[in-house]
Amino acid sequence: VESATRTAIEAIRTGIGTKPETEIADATEAEAPVREVISLLGIIDGAESDILVPDADDKCPGGYFHCNTTAQCVPQRANCDGSVDCDDASDEVNCVNEVDAKYWDHLYRKQPFGRHDNLRIGECLWPNENFSCPCRGDEILCRFQQLTDIPERLPQHDLATLDLTGNNFETIHETFFSELPDVDSLVLKFCSIREIASHAFDRLADNPLRTLYMDDNKLPHLPEHFFPEGNQLSILILARNHLHHLKRSDFLNLQKLQELDLRGNRIGNFEAEVFARLPNLEVLYLNENHLKRLDPDRFPRTLLNLHTLSLAYNQIEDIAANTFPFPRLRYLFLAGNRLSHIRDETFCNLSNLQGLHLNENRIEGFDLEAFACLKNLSSLLLTGNRFQTLDSRVLKNLTSLDYIYFSWFHLCSAAMNVRVCDPHGDGISSKLHLLDNQILRGS
Template sequence: MWHSNAFKMDYWWCLQSVIACPLPIPMIYAILLVVAAVVVEGVTGTTKETTISAIGTADIPVERQQDAEAAVREVISPPLGVSVGLVDSLILVPDENDKCPQGYFHCNSSAQCVPQRANCDGSVDCDDKSDELNCDNEVDAKYWDHLFRKNTFGAGDDKKLGDCLWQNENFSCPCRGDQILCRFQQLTELPTRLPQYDLATLDLTGSNFENINETFFEGLPEVKSLVLKFCGIREIASHAFDRLADNPLRTLYMDDNKLQHLPEHFFPEGNQLRILILARNRLHSLNRSDFHNLQQLEELDLRGNRIGSFEAAVFAELISLEFLYLNENQVKRLDAEMFPRTLLRLHTLSLDRNQIEDIDANTFHFPCLRHLYLAGNRLSHIRDETFCNLSNLQGLHLNENRIEGFGLEAFACLGNLTSLLLTGNRFQTLDPRVLQNLSSLDYIYFSWFHLCSAALHVRVCDPHGDGISSKLHLLDNQILRGSVWVMASIAVVGNLLVLLGRYFYKSRSNVEHSLYLRHLAASDFLMGIYLTLIACADINFRGEYIKYEEAWRHSGVCAFAGFLSTFSCQSSTLLLTLVTWDRLMSVTRPLKPRDTEKFRIVLRLLLLWGISFGLAAAPLLTNPYFGSHFYGNNGVCLSLHIHDPYAKGWEYSALLFIFVNTLSLVFILFSYVRMLQAIRDSGGGMRSTHSGRENVVATRFAIIVTTDCACWLPIIVVKVAALSGCNISPDLYAWLAVLVLPVNSALNPVLYTLTTAAFKQQLRRYCHTLPSCSLLNNETRSQTQTAYESGLSVSLAHLGGGVGGGGGSGRKRLSHRQMSYL
């Protein structure tokens, strides 16, 4: 066996050979040498050896590395007696103590253990079907149900307007049940002739109450719910609500107004207010006296204001408070001085979509808190024991932050936590010890499915995959696996035939064009190698992918595969553009002498390969712009980045797949239209005779343009859509990456070589040397040209006559030229 160091020494030599060598045999040798090095040294060994060090231990101090590695080994080790490759695909039997191995969960009434990924996956695995029960997160559902509950003034929606509790009364506003609805009537004062008893709701939405003075509510009847939404309220005078001291008012809606501050004496003593809604006003600060005399208040909604900070005394008197909504404000920091210790009944606190960058220890002192929502902030790190004193917390939302890491004791003291949402953050590794204290956790949500390896004790971990990969397989879809092998085989075999064919059967005419196509085949051959690498990695990790997913994406093998993919894509795109330009010049200027100086031709190719190599190699450099593992952003090591369009280096990705591809596609489309127009214009006088043959040429051109569009256009559209914020289906992304992206590499050999007249002639000559082909030779000897070849020859010859005045040498040059490039 060759020593691995020998392979490493040859890497750069091989790549240089691919760029500079115009002959295919050394090029093929260089590519195969690199592939052998990668497969032997990387795929079968390096990835698995680095698994332990790659999962969640990057930022742990040196003295704690051994403990971290032990914890990771415990998490990823398979059950005794079970093959590693079958760990996640088996349903096991509990041990003698009726316990399941780590990562497996007991069915309710059957002696079975199912893996984590089998829970709530839509497929029944337990005999009692218990693996598909309790899949709805009831903890989060209760929060959302309360937040978006029907308002009290909507309780009578099932009754007709005019179906009034008080009969034989003529009120100034419509009546429905026990509600008076004075909506959007532009009132400037309370309406008259209102019922004075049994009134559940007085809805004054859309009135014009810019200033509420001390006498405003003097005529207010006894009512349980008062709605003052969209009333344009700017000022409320002190003691304006004193009338509420003798009123059974329970709910007050004052959301969507223009309040900038609250009055000193907002509510009188003795009020019975339970719910106060002040959402979407313009409050920028809160004073100590704002919520005096609200000892019975149970819900306070301050969403959508401009509050930047507050002190503990603001909420100190709200001893009955259960729901506090402070989301969509401008709070930047949470410290121990902001919340009082008197909120002993608080069980829901929402601080979503503020600007919180840090949370001090001992900030929260809410022994009854059930739901804490900190989503949509700017948190970058969760320090140890941040959530202590929240021993009864059940639901914690930390999604859509900028979290890059957690202290090992970040979730200490949360033994009752059942739901944890961590999606939309920056961390891509997680030490299993961070979650080990969460013994009651039933639901956990990540952006990346591979993080579930740190939460194998959690019954439901989402997502199960990313469209391409799953917890079991690098390529999850069986059709996808087969498609990779098919595309890889076509790309490798087809382009290898082109390289060998054009090497052994050198064209004497239009050497420049033949050389371009040879390099195009070499470029597309690289895509076949990339697909083969991915297919081999899929086989290598089959059934246990999640255990090696992180190590695989961060390995040098994945980086090399990503480099090959980008290198092939960009060089193929530029070479197709160059080939199209060469054809355009040949068709539109057939009699113009061509530049056949070999130095300039090689210089063009070297420049093209150099640009492609530089673009593909840039993410491999140590540059914070690309991050540490640019190609490892996904399991197939592509730089397309559809699922995370604004990841590090997104401008680079957009440049390659949108800007370059769009320019090339537009140029190719224009060029083939121009070529077809030139051919048809040159044969105007013979249109009736040769129109059918020219249609054959047009059809061939259309096929070439269509394949280019089929490859590039979907990628351009989906990439733009992803950058625009559209939600791209993971399944679409999978097929785009595996089937659409390499389609040109598979079809280019067919379109540019294997179906051309020159290749057919070479095939006939080779067949002529075989005795078994004698009958075929006798049949084909009488056929000098196919319909396409005849039509194209006449069309181009006539074009030459039209342009050059009918010179015989021009037609001869044309006939030689067309055989080599079409």
């Protein structure tokens, strides 16, 4: 059998049949280190996904996982690999990482213009009305009309969205919103806004506005008196402006705010007091800014409802222990920074964390207690870092971990109790291909 295997390998490699016996012997000697790797990986001819029988206590050995309803144990690499191994197919069930999906969802916010894209312009809630702008459903679409003020003829009731995208509102003066009708969502995207006068938003004191889009403008700072008492705002989007510093007065009177999007600005520093008076804040996006260091005084201890925090794609080089005082945080995104080492207990106080993204950093190593306290973590993304070895003790506290992602498949040996480890392999589909892999064969 071994001779036949060598013959087949050489036939495929050359395409002309077998080679002289001396060359076969040389090839066998050259392949010895690779065969040792094969042995360590537990790969044998014709059985790359070995299925075992549970022991007398119905337990599977380390690195194996019990099928749901059948007396079978499948290796880690067989879970969610696209091929059914369990007789009940349970190894291919629950293979969508919903926690990881939250990360991609936060990167790409759905545009408000797509809310009623199933309706034609002119199919409106208000028939036979002569408005200043087209309507669609319960929306008024004053998009890209070179307006310099809010138009006069607008519906005064049942207005869900007023979309003013792409107009020319360089300065929002004190009386700009004086004729603003009651509306649930106001869109001021791409309006070249450079300045907002103090008290300009006082009209919101008796307006039911809940969502305000002011992304993709040119604001270098926020007004001294931004929002009045009594406003109902729950979502504020200030992404991709020119903000570089946040003052402690910027977000006053926003007790009902649940989501604050500050991504894509130039923010390099802020004090904890900036967010201290946002008791109902659940989502905070600070990704794509210029933050460099996180320490225990960075965030207030009043954000008890925060469940999603994105600090991805900043310039963060270091995170001190106890930086994140968020008892209900579920998703923490730190991808694309400059972290080189994760110290002991960096993420303590985050006992409810489910998803942690540390991908695309410069991490070379971890302290053994780097992930202490994360008993509920189910997804850990570590791709795109520099470390190529990992002590299994680093992951010992992660008893709920279901998904882990590395750049190198051999690191999965440090995570044998995790149901799904990616990559499942090095992209090689069989022993034959493994022996023919140029990287593993060397020169």
